[in-house]
Amino acid sequence: MKDLLTLLDLSAEQILEILDLADKLKECKYDGISHQKLKNKTLAMIFEKSSTRTRVSFEVGMFELGGQAIFLSSNDIQLGRGESVKDTARVLDRYVDGIMIRTYKQSDVEELAAYSRVPVINGLTDEFHPCQVLADLMTIREYFKTFKGLNACFIGDSYNMANSLIVGCLKMGMNFTLITPDASTLSPRVLEFVKDYPNFKITDNVLEGAKGAHVLFTDVWASMGHEKEVSSRKEKFKDFAITDEVMAVAAENAIIQHCLPAHKGEEISEEIFEAHAKEIFDEAENRLHAQKAVMVMLMSGGMKK
Ligand code: CP
Ligand code: NVA
Secondary structure (H helix, E strand, C coil): CCCECCHHHCCHHHHHHHHHHHHHHHHHHHCCCCCCCCCCCEEEEEECCCCCHHHHHHHHHHHHCCCEEEEEECCCCHHHHCCCHHHHHHHHHHHCCEEEEECCCHHHHHHHHHHCCCCEEECCCCCCCHHHHHHHHHHHHHHHCCCCCCEEEEECCCCHHHHHHHHHHHHCCCEEEEECCCHHHCCHHHHHHHHHCCCEEEECCHHHHHCCCCEEEECCCCCCCCHHHHHHHHHHHCCCCECHHHHHHCCCCCEEEECCCCCECCCECHHHHHHCHHHHHHHHHHHHHHHHHHHHHHHCCCCCC
């Protein structure tokens, strides 16, 4: 496999291979052992949307692996002035060993990958956020030691995080309930994928959906690109939040995962966020380790078929 565009493209074995390597890289970092597996290699990072975690974790990750990353804001490169995605791919692959891109359309990431001879990594589109979900899965396994039999639920907007979480969690053998007022905004590819999973459910009843959940996911109500819809979305999602009532019906040892940034007082209260800050910031840290694993696999020899 050359690229990481969506978890739909990965088998359960490939996901586990990434998670196992991520665990090893984390342990080595904690033990002070460095692995310069990408010495002298360069990653180009194209950002058409804002980022804190993705930008910093990829940049630090490349540095720790002995390589370097170049931050390319679409405001500064010719892509932002109309140079095509396919020409950008055919230029960058002459200079760099991998390309990470955060953009709007999933089809742009796919076109970039089709025209680039070097690996392309999806750093978030409107449809998917695979790197985030690899970090989430890594965190879940750290807390529960297994995926099998765990109940996960996502509360809120059926958008990029929901799409990727559904695919990642179901592939790992978890049960998944999507709690949302509107599932029609899910990716059609995800709706097709879930047909094979009787352990996937959709409900608009928050307490019913969260009952017995071991892992509760949520995300902002208005994602990047939805800025003009902030007030209508506040109305649409006002009952779709992680509250004390929701936590009361979840499993006793339940954890919360939030990709961040969080809008406290909307999808999650300040108090609940702080009570679960340990696992949420473990999740943020794991972006670094999971992405180092992805880069090592894709940029030094590729991933197993
Ligand atoms: N979770 C996440 O992708 O965060 P950033 O937008 O800060 O990169
Ligand atoms: N759904 C959010 C995720 C941010 C990491 C967004 O797309 O803005």
